[in-house]
Amino acid sequence: MKSTPYPSFSILLVDDEPAWLKSFSLTLKSRAGINNVLICQDSREVMGILDRGGVGLVLLDLTMPHISGETLLQQIAESHPEIMTIIVSGMNQLDTAVRCMKLGAFDYIVKTDEEDRLVGGAMRAIRMLELHQEFRAMSDRMISRELKHPEAFADIVTSDRAMHDLFNYVEAVSPSHQPLLITGESGVGKELIARAVHALSGCQGPLVAVNVAGLDDTVFADTLFGHVRGAYTGADQARPGMIEQAGNGTLFLDEIGDLSIASQVKLLRLLQEGEYFQLGSDRPKRMNARIVVATHRDLAAKEAAGTFRRDLYYRLCTHRIQIPPLRERTADIPLLLDYFLEQAAQSLGKKKPTPPKELAQILATYSFPGNVRELRGMVYNAVSLHKERILSMDSFLKAIGRSRVEQPLPALHENPFQSFERIPTFAEAAELLVEEAISRANGVQAIAARLLGISAPALNKRLKQRK
Numbered sequence: 001m002k003s004t005p006y007p008s009f010s011i012l013l014v015d016d017e018p019a020w021l022k023s024f025s026l027t028l029k030s031r032a033g034i035n036n037v038l039i040c041q042d043s044r045e046v047m048g049i050l051d052r053g054g055v056g057l058v059l060l061d062l063t064m065p066h067i068s069g070e071t072l073l074q075q076i077a078e079s080h081p082e083i084m085t086i087i088v089s090g091m092n093q094l095d096t097a098v099r100c101m102k103l104g105a106f107d108y109i110v111k112t113d114e115e116d117r118l119v120g121g122a123m124r125a126i127r128m129l130e131l132h133q134e135f136r137a138m139s140d141r142m143i144s145r146e147l148k149h150p151e152a153f154a155d156i157v158t159s160d161r162a163m164h165d166l167f168n169y170v171e172a173v174s175p176s177h178q179p180l181l182i183t184g185e186s187g188v189g190k191e192l193i194a195r196a197v198h199a200l201s202g203c204q205g206p207l208v209a210v211n212v213a214g215l216d217d218t219v220f221a222d223t224l225f226g227h228v229r230g231a232y233t234g235a236d237q238a239r240p241g242m243i244e245q246a247g248n249g250t251l252f253l254d255e256i257g258d259l260s261i262a263s264q265v266k267l268l269r270l271l272q273e274g275e276y277f278q279l280g281s282d283r284p285k286r287m288n289a290r291i292v293v294a295t296h297r298d299l300a301a302k303e304a305a306g307t308f309r310r311d312l313y314y315r316l317c318t319h320r321i322q323i324p325p326l327r328e329r330t331a332d333i334p335l336l337l338d339y340f341l342e343q344a345a346q347s348l349g350k351k352k353p354t355p356p357k358e359l360a361q362i363l364a365t366y367s368f369p370g371n372v373r374e375l376r377g378m379v380y381n382a383v384s385l386h387k388e389r390i391l392s393m394d395s396f397l398k399a400i401g402r403s404r405v406e407q408p409l410p411a412l413h414e415n416p417f418q419s420f421e422r423i424p425t426f427a428e429a430a431e432l433l434v435e436e437a438i439s440r441a442n443g444v445q446a447i448a449a450r451l452l453g454i455s456a457p458a459l460n461k462r463l464k465q466r467k
C-alpha cells in the first residue's frame, strides 16, 4: 500500500555527503514518519529545485563545494521567504550560528548532535509550517465562507451559522497531522464531525473508533497497542492494536475525558513520540494514524480539578471543535424533524407522516439534554406508533414532560427570587410566569399552557382576566 506523503510539502536535504543524505532521510522516516523528502548533493541545483515549487523546508549543510550554505541561505530568504531553512552544520560555532539565524535560519543544528535534536528541529519547523498553512486556509475560508467539500458534511443536517463556521474550520484543519479535539454535549454529533474530519483528511486508511470510557489502564493499552503472543496469561495469540488497524487512517478515541491518569500518560507519550510498544514487546512501532478525540466532559474543568493532565490537555487543544447543543440552534429542529421523519418512515416501511405545525415550535421550547440523539429517538418512537396521516404529538409531549419531571429542580441557591428585595405576590409571580411562557412559546397559547403545566382553556381564562 502506498503511504500518504508526510508532510504535505516536501523537505529538501542538501549536503555534499551522499552517506549523510541517505542516513538522515532514513532517520526522518523511521523516527518521525517523514517520507516526503527530496535530496540534493549539488549546491548549484538547489534554487532550481525550489523554483519548481512544493518544498516547504530545507535542511542545509554549511560547507559545500560551489555555493556555500550561507550564500544559499541568503538566496532562499530573498527568493522564497515562505520556505523555512534549518542549517545542519559539521561545526559547532556560536558566531556562525548567530549569523545564520540573523539571515533567517529557523534553527542551527550540529550534525554530531543527538538524533532527537535533529528530528525534533525538523518536526518543530514542520509544525510551524503546518500552522501557517492552516491559518492561511482558515482566513481564506472565513473570507469566502464557501465550503470546498460540502459532500463531507452531507450527513449533518443544519442551517445554523455557527455550525457552518465550524465546517469551515474542519475543512481547514482536517489535513493536519496534529491531534484534534471535539467537544460538545452527549448526542450533539461529535462522531459525525469526526467522520467528516476523516473524509477530508486525505488519510488513506480506515476510521477506527474506540470508546475508551471504562477501560482500565491495561485494557486501554491492550486495545490501542495490541500484544504479542504470550504477553500475559491467556494471550495465546498475538493481537494487533487499534493503532495498527487504523494504519494510515484515523484513530477516533471517544469519551477521552473518562480516561484514567495512567492511560493519559500513555496517550501523551504516544502523541509526543509517535511510537508505542505492544504489550510484551520491547520493539517500538510507529503510529501512522491521525488521532481525533472527543468528549462530552468539560476538559478545562477537569484539568483545573487535577483529574486531566495539563500537558495532555494542551497537546489535545491544538485543534479544537466545540459543537453547540441543539437548544442553541433551534432553527435546526424543523430540519432535523423532517430528516428523521423521512429516515424513520423508510426504515420502518411506513409512509412519511405529516407533523402537526405546532410540533417544531413545541420542540423548540424544550432543552434537549440528549441533543440530536434524543430528538432522533423521539421521532423514531412517534413514527413506530403512528397510524393516522397526521403524526400524533402525544409521544413527544410525554417524552418532554417526563424529562421535565426528571430534571432536578433548581438548587435553593439558584432560586430566582433570592435577589428580590421584596418577593412578588402570588398574583405577580403568576403574571411573570405567564409572560415568560408566552414569549418562549412565540405567542402560541397551546404551547405556553404546556410549558406552565396547565390546560389551554385555563391559560386563556387567565389571559382574558388580565385585559
Ligand SMILES: Nc1ncnc2c1ncn2[C@@H]1O[C@H](COP(=O)(O)OP(=O)(O)OP(=O)(O)O)[C@@H](O)[C@H]1O
Pocket: 155, 156, 157, 158, 184, 185, 186, 187, 188, 189, 190, 191, 192, 193, 254, 295, 296, 336, 372, 373, 376
Ligand atoms: N446535525 C445532525 N444531522 C443528522 N443527524 C445527526 C446530527 N447530529 C447528530 N446526529 C445523529 O444523532 C446521533 C448522535 O450523534 P453522534 O453519535 O455523532 O453524537 P455524539 O456527540 O458523538 O454522542 P456521544 O457524546 O454520546 O458519543 C447519531 O445517530 C447521529 O447520526
